Amino acid sequence: MNKDIMVCGVGGQGTVLASKIIAAAAMREGNTVHSAETIGMAQRGGSVTSHIRVGEQSYSPLVPPGSADIIIAFEPSEAVRNIAYLKAGGIAVVNTSPVRPVTESLHNTGYDGSKMVEFLKENCSCIFVDSDEINEKLGSAKFFNVFLLGVLAGSGKSGIGKDSLTAEIKKFVPEKFIDVNLAAFEAGYEKGTEFNADK
Amino acid sequence: MKEYVMGNGAIALGALAAGVNVAAGYPGTPSSEIIETIAKHPHEGTYIEWSVNEKAAMEVAAGAAYSGARALVTMKQMGLNVASDPLMSLAYVGVKGGMVVVSADDPGPISSQTEQDTRRFADFARIPVFDPSSPEEAFEMIQAAFDYSEKYKTPVILRPTTRVCHAYAGIDAPESFAAKQYDGFEKDPGRWVIFPKLSYKNHGLIEQRNKDIADDFSGCKFNFTCGPATEKAVVASGVSYAYVKESLKAFPDIKLIKAGTAFPFPEKFMLGALEGVKEVICFEELSPYIEEQILKLIGRNHLGIKVRGKLDGTVPHNGELSVSIVTDILSDFTGISADKPADISGIPPLPVRPPVLCAGCPHRASFYAVKQAMKGRKSFFCGDIGCYTLGNAAPLEMVDTCLCMGAGITIAQGLHRADKDAVCFAFTGDSTFFASGMTGVVNALYNEADMVLCVLDNSTTAMTGHQPHPGTGRNMMGNIVDKVDIAKVLEGMGVKKIVTVDPLDYPKAVQTVKECADLPGVKAIIFKSPCIAIVKSGKKCTVSDKCIGCKKCIREIGCPALIFENGKVRTDKSLCTGCGLCAAVCPVNAIGGNANE
Numbered sequence: 001m002n003k004d005i006m007v008c009g010v011g012g013q014g015t016v017l018a019s020k021i022i023a024a025a026a027m028r029e030g031n032t033v034h035s036a037e038t039i040g041m042a043q044r045g046g047s048v049t050s051h052i053r054v055g056e057q058s059y060s061p062l063v064p065p066g067s068a069d070i071i072i073a074f075e076p077s078e079a080v081r082n083i084a085y086l087k088a089g090g091i092a093v094v095n096t097s098p099v100r101p102v103t104e105s106l107h108n109t110g111y112d113g114s115k116m117v118e119f120l121k122e123n124c125s126c127i128f129v130d131s132d133e134i135n136e137k138l139g140s141a142k143f144f145n146v147f148l149l150g151v152l153a154g155s156g157k158s159g160i161g162k163d164s165l166t167a168e169i170k171k172f173v174p175e176k177f178i179d180v181n182l183a184a185f186e187a188g189y190e191k192g193t194e195f196n197a198d199k
Numbered sequence: 200m201k202e203y204v205m206g207n208g209a210i211a212l213g214a215l216a217a218g219v220n221v222a223a224g225y226p227g228t229p230s231s232e233i234i235e236t237i238a239k240h241p242h243e244g245t246y247i248e249w250s251v252n253e254k255a256a257m258e259v260a261a262g263a264a265y266s267g268a269r270a271l272v273t274m275k276q277m278g279l280n281v282a283s284d285p286l287m288s289l290a291y292v293g294v295k296g297g298m299v300v301v302s303a304d305d306p307g308p309i310s311s312q313t314e315q316d317t318r319r320f321a322d323f324a325r326i327p328v329f330d331p332s333s334p335e336e337a338f339e340m341i342q343a344a345f346d347y348s349e350k351y352k353t354p355v356i357l358r359p360t361t362r363v364c365h366a367y368a369g370i371d372a373p374e375s376f377a378a379k380q381y382d383g384f385e386k387d388p389g390r391w392v393i394f395p396k397l398s399y400k401n402h403g404l405i406e407q408r409n410k411d412i413a414d415d416f417s418g419c420k421f422n423f424t425c426g427p428a429t430e431k432a433v434v435a436s437g438v439s440y441a442y443v444k445e446s447l448k449a450f451p452d453i454k455l456i457k458a459g460t461a462f463p464f465p466e467k468f469m470l471g472a473l474e475g476v477k478e479v480i481c482f483e484e485l486s487p488y489i490e491e492q493i494l495k496l497i498g499r500n501h502l503g504i505k506v507r508g509k510l511d512g513t514v515p516h517n518g519e520l521s522v523s524i525v526t527d528i529l530s531d532f533t534g535i536s537a538d539k540p541a542d543i544s545g546i547p548p549l550p551v552r553p554p555v556l557c558a559g560c561p562h563r564a565s566f567y568a569v570k571q572a573m574k575g576r577k578s579f580f581c582g583d584i585g586c587y588t589l590g591n592a593a594p595l596e597m598v599d600t601c602l603c604m605g606a607g608i609t610i611a612q613g614l615h616r617a618d619k620d621a622v623c624f625a626f627t628g629d630s631t632f633f634a635s636g637m638t639g640v641v642n643a644l645y646n647e648a649d650m651v652l653c654v655l656d657n658s659t660t661a662m663t664g665h666q667p668h669p670g671t672g673r674n675m676m677g678n679i680v681d682k683v684d685i686a687k688v689l690e691g692m693g694v695k696k697i698v699t700v701d702p703l704d705y706p707k708a709v710q711t712v713k714e715c716a717d718l719p720g721v722k723a724i725i726f727k728s729p730c731i732a733i734v735k736s737g738k739k740c741t742v743s744d745k746c747i748g749c750k751k752c753i754r755e756i757g758c759p760a761l762i763f764e765n766g767k768v769r770t771d772k773s774l775c776t777g778c779g780l781c782a783a784v785c786p787v788n789a790i791g792g793n794a795n796e
């Protein structure tokens with residue numbers, strides 16, 4: 001299998017765990033996998049991206065522009081920031097709830113994510129989810145990243161099996177949180193199947 | 200089974216596979232996870248430490264290598280500046296057990312002050328350097344580096360860059376590791392004591408030996424060519440090789456020459472690879488090192504080959520390379536235009552996200568206390584390296600200078616010499632204080648400086664990922680040890696006025712700063728409050744109806760947990776730690792939580 005997947009968001013949103021689970025699940029299925037993370041200064045509230053490359057023929061640790069099959073964006077403007085990586089016909093899973101930078105509260109530019117969502121609607125195929133709504137249902141903001149993995153699996157676009165993802169979730173999250181995480185994954189899976197053309 | 204690890208993890212596994220006995224380092228992005236991975240793996244027979252700084256780490260490793268042990272020392276590129284004194288001399292003395300220096304470069308730079316190139320350092324010190332292009336290759340290279348080091352009795356450098364350090368790959372590491380057996384230190388003053396005579400003699404031998412290493416490198420697997428014999432060829436090293444491989448998918452086959460060992464330059468290999476080539480382009484990050492070696496080679500051998508790269512302006516000198524940059528340049532070089540993704544127009548303005556101090560970060564409170572205390576007085580704020588460098592951003596704007604680790608303390612002294620009527624402050628983190636701050640304080644005392652030293656003691660090395668340090672009372676062997684007490688260190692040096700204060704106790708913090716600013720000589724304030732990432736949050740702050748929407752809290756302290764919405768401020772519960780600084784700032788007492796209840 002050959003797939004390029006990007007996960008992006010703002011430092012502190014839990015993108016790294018999501019990316020590690022995707023990579024591990026793809027490996028579990030016998031694929032050659034490479035990935036790359038943003039580590040360092042930018043983790044303090046800056047823009048962060050994870051690049052996951054599945055397949056023998058991927059050399060660069062970073063996804064080249066125009067080749068991502070899927071972008072999972074934890075924040076709408078981060079989806080737009082990385083839009084050039086999406087390939088024609090690729091799909092973006094986007095959280096519509098914005099993270100306002102501190103500079104925004106200071107300068108009041110009115111950023112609320114809506115222009116980003118409009119732009120994305122016009123320029124690529126997207127699965128939109130709203131973390132505020134979902135976190136309320138899940139009772140915490142802690143499981144949103146795993147919810148997004150569920151959406152990814154449900155959409156059928158990643159080529160990575162549901163069982164591989166859940167097996168890795170069980171490995172990566174602390175024992176006592178496995179059940180809530182699996183519930184979050186199932187909720188996401190259901191959401192994702194709405195967009196699965198094969199179903 | 201394959202283990203899926205970060206490039207730094209691959210380097211760590213490689214070192215373990217090579218039987219490393221002693222691993223020492225000082226944290227620094229992108230190198231920190233090497234020591235951490237060794238610590239997390241079973242490592243019987245391997246001693247590990249976070250040293251107090253890179254110079255100490257280099258010397259600890261050298262001592263071990265004198266004894267025949269295999270020693271690893273890790274740091275980021277600027278760490279090699281700090282460790283250069285021992286390294287330069289060690290290059291003359293040499294080692295007995297294999298010693299590998301990992302110095303991670305950071306093109307971009309992404310998390311560094313400089314875009315320096317460790318390959319230049321290797322050349323400067325006349326010691327071999329390996330330049331990995333991927334985590335897989337880094338795993339193999341570090342093992343080869345240990346072997347070369349032992350074979351030629353010299354320290355060897357492995358120079359990964361950020362994209363190799365932070366890339367993940369599946370590594371086939373052995374199930375278990377065995378640390379090397381070694382004899383122990385044998386006294387031999389003619390070998391281990393550096394004197395002018397020894398340096399003179401060894402200098403000659405080293406240059407001779409480097410010719411042998413260059414020949415050895417010419418035959419090693421890290422230097423190879425691929426593709427057909429074309430008249431135009433591409434040379435690449437490090438992660439640029441990966442970018443070129445990726446980019447070449449869009450071009451007809453062309454000769455690709457991979458250079459994995461920069462110094463001593465594998466001339467024989469390169470001469471062979473360049474046979475039949477008329478024009479060559481070099482892709483490498485940071486400095487045009489390989490490009491210069493090729494130019495030399497062509498000059499000495501009177502070859503008519505045109506060389507393109509950084510020196511003729513084809514490839515940018517600064518910043519990272521990428522698949523896009525390489526593709527654009529290759530299109531021009533080959534005259535074939537590659538398919539490129541269509542440009543996307545109409546992208547709305549994106550919010551800027553500079554990194555910021557976390558919500559509840561005690562550094563914010565320390566800076567704010569000093570700022571308020573010094574309002575209306577001429578004062579200079581010398582910053583330093585760590586999370587607290589982020590105190591430079593609006594609205595705090597409390598970092599007037601920042602140079603290199605430990606420099607804030609001494610720059611404050613220099614500013615004061617030149618500008619007597621300003622109150623000069625130096626801010627230093629606890630890890631930075633131990634790494635290179637202490638000598639600056641002694642300098643201030645001895646030379647009768649006037650300054651206020653602010654130690655921002657958050658009980659960790661936060662910026663680089665929360666490593667322990669001498670003030671934390673934990674070490675990398677998992678032992679609880681006596682904490683080195685910063686106040687006592689200062690007292691022992693002879694600082695007369697030392698106050699330890701909780702920066703989150705706002706009125707007291709301001710009072711302390713005012714008091715210290717008025718005294719002559721060297722004064723020290725230790726702002727002590729743990730990093731929010733290592734302690735549980737307190738009761739979150741809440742904003743009541745009393746909020747008049749003046750935004751003073753946001754304008755004054757810029758905490759990311761404060762959000763202005765519908766004419767009022769609210770707190771983001773997922774970020775707020777309940778530090779209460781906003782409550783102390785609010786003019787109408789609208790904010791409750793830890794501080795106001």
Ligand SMILES: Cc1ncc(C[n+]2csc(CCOP(=O)(O)OP(=O)(O)O)c2C)c(N)n1
Nearest residue numbers: 227277584585586628629630631660661662
């Ligand atoms: C010579 C050198 N070595 C290492 C680093 C990497 N580095 C950046 S910040 C930092 C230490 C920060 O710790 P501390 O002073 O305690 O401040 P904190 O981040 O905890 O606020 C280090 C080691 C560097 N920049 N320069």
